[in-house]
Amino acid sequence: MSILDHSQEGARIDAVRRYDILDTPQDGNFDRITAFAAELFDVPIALVTIVDQDRIWFKSRHGLEEVDEISRDPGLCASAVLDDLPYVVESARKDPRTLANPLVSGSFGLQFYAAAPLKTADGHRLGTLCIIDREPRVFSPRQAAFLERLAQIVVDEMELRISALRVIREAKGATVSL
Amino acid sequence: MNVKNGGGFAIPVQAPAPLPADELLSLREIDSFTEELLTQPEVEPRLRTICDFWVPARADWALVTLTEHPSGVLKIAAIAHRDAQRGNALLERLRGQPYKPQDRLFSSEASGEIALRLQFGDRHIGVLHLGIPPAEPVNAQLLERIASRSAVGLHNAQLFEQQRKIALSFQNAALTTELPRIEGLRFDAVYEAGQAEALVGGDWYDAFAVADGRIVLSVGDVAGSGLEAAVAMTSVRQAIRGVAQVHPDPAVMLAAAERTLRLQHKDLLVTAFVAVLDSVTQECAYANAGHPPPLLRTEDGAVRALRIGRPPLGLWEFGSRFIVHHAHVPPGSLLLLFTDGLTEATRDILEGESRLRAALEASDILVYDNVARRIHEVVLGQRSLDDVAILSVRIESAREVWRWRLDPMWADAAARVRTEIRAILAAEAFSAPHQTDFEVIFSELMSNMLRFAPGTAEVILEQHGEDFVLHVLDKGAGFLFVPQLPPDLFSESGRGLFLIANLSRDFSVVRRPGGGSHARVVLLQKDGATQ
Numbered sequence: 257m258s259i260l261d262h263s264q265e266g267a268r269i270d271a272v273r274r275y276d277i278l279d280t281p282q283d284g285n286f287d288r289i290t291a292f293a294a295e296l297f298d299v300p301i302a303l304v305t306i307v308d309q310d311r312i313w314f315k316s317r318h319g320l321e322e323v324d325e326i327s328r329d330p331g332l333c334a335s336a337v338l339d340d341l342p343y344v345v346e347s348a349r350k351d352p353r354t355l356a357n358p359l360v361s362g363s364f365g366l367q368f369y370a371a372a373p374l375k376t377a378d379g380h381r382l383g384t385l386c387i388i389d390r391e392p393r394v395f396s397p398r399q400a401a402f403l404e405r406l407a408q409i410v411v412d413e414m415e416l417r418i419s420a421l422r423v424i425r426e427a428k429g430a431t432v433s434l
Numbered sequence: 435m436n437v438k439n440g441g442g443f444a445i446p447v448q449a450p451a452p453l454p455a456d457e458l459l460s461l462r463e464i465d466s467f468t469e470e471l472l473t474q475p476e477v478e479p480r481l482r483t484i485c486d487f488w489v490p491a492r493a494d495w496a497l498v499t500l501t502e503h504p505s506g507v508l509k510i511a512a513i514a515h516r517d518a519q520r521g522n523a524l525l526e527r528l529r530g531q532p533y534k535p536q537d538r539l540f541s542s543e544a545s546g547e548i549a550l551r552l553q554f555g556d557r558h559i560g561v562l563h564l565g566i567p568p569a570e571p572v573n574a575q576l577l578e579r580i581a582s583r584s585a586v587g588l589h590n591a592q593l594f595e596q597q598r599k600i601a602l603s604f605q606n607a608a609l610t611t612e613l614p615r616i617e618g619l620r621f622d623a624v625y626e627a628g629q630a631e632a633l634v635g636g637d638w639y640d641a642f643a644v645a646d647g648r649i650v651l652s653v654g655d656v657a658g659s660g661l662e663a664a665v666a667m668t669s670v671r672q673a674i675r676g677v678a679q680v681h682p683d684p685a686v687m688l689a690a691a692e693r694t695l696r697l698q699h700k701d702l703l704v705t706a707f708v709a710v711l712d713s714v715t716q717e718c719a720y721a722n723a724g725h726p727p728p729l730l731r732t733e734d735g736a737v738r739a740l741r742i743g744r745p746p747l748g749l750w751e752f753g754s755r756f757i758v759h760h761a762h763v764p765p766g767s768l769l770l771l772f773t774d775g776l777t778e779a780t781r782d783i784l785e786g787e788s789r790l791r792a793a794l795e796a797s798d799i800l801v802y803d804n805v806a807r808r809i810h811e812v813v814l815g816q817r818s819l820d821d822v823a824i825l826s827v828r829i830e831s832a833r834e835v836w837r838w839r840l841d842p843m844w845a846d847a848a849a850r851v852r853t854e855i856r857a858i859l860a861a862e863a864f865s866a867p868h869q870t871d872f873e874v875i876f877s878e879l880m881s882n883m884l885r886f887a888p889g890t891a892e893v894i895l896e897q898h899g900e901d902f903v904l905h906v907l908d909k910g911a912g913f914l915f916v917p918q919l920p921p922d923l924f925s926e927s928g929r930g931l932f933l934i935a936n937l938s939r940d941f942s943v944v945r946r947p948g949g950g951s952h953a954r955v956v957l958l959q960k961d962g963a964t965q
Contacts, residue, residue: 392837393890394847
């Protein structure tokens, strides 16, 4: 787990802004992926999260109707974006990385967490595709590999989306300038 | 007065002549003595009645010896004296001592001594010695009649006590139960034979573990009393025990009890409650046949009855089945099983039940290690007239087990769990062949999961003294275990489970209350033999 490098973090936040995704409405494509992840791994909750400067915002939240963002406490998503490899916590209450996190110690009762970072072509980790359970579970390397592949699909979706947005804006801009 | 018989002859009947005054008095005395004698069925009170008749009204002192069979030795059983204190002191000192008719305990006294044999048919019961004041001769007929009634009374009392002793020892032997010693559970029990009833009744309790570590609890009541009830009670209790070793399902156990009753004790009615407690899943499965429902106290102090309605055993309708219900019993729970002697002592059931509930709701009940005894004390005090059986189980802490949750669809996840379990077993010195057995068992269980119960599974390894029990729980459609060989030995569906059964000490699969199955495998250990 690598420590937060402030210059790197600055570049990362710029990348997040470029994808123009924070606080956008729910999107069927992303929801389909989280639903699929939840089904595949048999967990109640699956999220696409974007890690902003001081918060973690949910682009898609399967199994979690009430919340759409949380603070950037250490552990879980905040830690998951610090490395390229999947971040797996099989038993959160016993894991020193997470036992102090409010989602684990508080009433939410998070006990299992696995995340694959959403990694752009230029290497920035914008957020995660993560799965959550309220009971501990075993999570194998093959499962983690699958999660990574799904995370890649999420990134592809984000790329497609931002390209489409640019095209539309350029077309609009051209129209306006006419 | 004339009475005509069928043939027409008249038979003269003479009215009885009036009795002389003293004879009339004697008859009245004998009558009231006899009535008094029959009030209590035991020997001791009857001895007292006999002594009280003579002393001090008609004799200075009385001494009764009873024949000890088969030795024939006469032993002092009762002493009464005009000076009551002296009489009591003497009795205390000499009770049970041999005394021959030639012995003269009261030789210094002025009274003349009479010794009367107490005989019933050809059975020698004992001797009644009386010290009669010389100035007051006693009516010989009175003496003889009282003595003969005393003999009969004492003989019957001895018979009664002997019967009672047999029934009690039989029942004690039958009911001797060493309560299970299981980590995280605390048991306590009370059994008391009734005092008002002439003979012992048919109440029982039972608590024991089966091979895979589940605990079976039972409590019941055979209607009636005496040796027959005690024997029927043992039959039913044993039927439940026997079936439990093969199939610890409450409905199956009650059905077996029902069958036993119908075959061996046709006219008796029995109420029974059976529960199977799993301290790993913290679930309790139970079934009831007409018995007062046990009470469950949860950690928050709330008390509820485990109620379901089914008639008592002995009223079995052909084809009817007992229904199994489930209760969750997490740490902090307290289960109380009992027979109706606990709530019906005052004959006011509602009052008894509310006393019981209050005693159980009291927050200090958890302080006591001996909950059953405490309940008995608080609810009954000294008032126990009927048989009472009470069994308490306190779930103190969660079992310490190894636990994994995984999706068997991912082969490497299953492989990892298998490796971890293998390491645990190796550390516990499982022999190599038995470790291989485990590998096969685990693979077969995982394959079955994949075929019939996709989704997350829970694998638990539990240590039970020397045994290891492997549990696999799933939420899926579940699979049923068929204990005999499938027609096609190599068919996928039956073979795997048959293999598991043969490689382990015990194997069972049960449906879970919320859906899915729970498979339990007792692994063969160091020197276990296959079934």
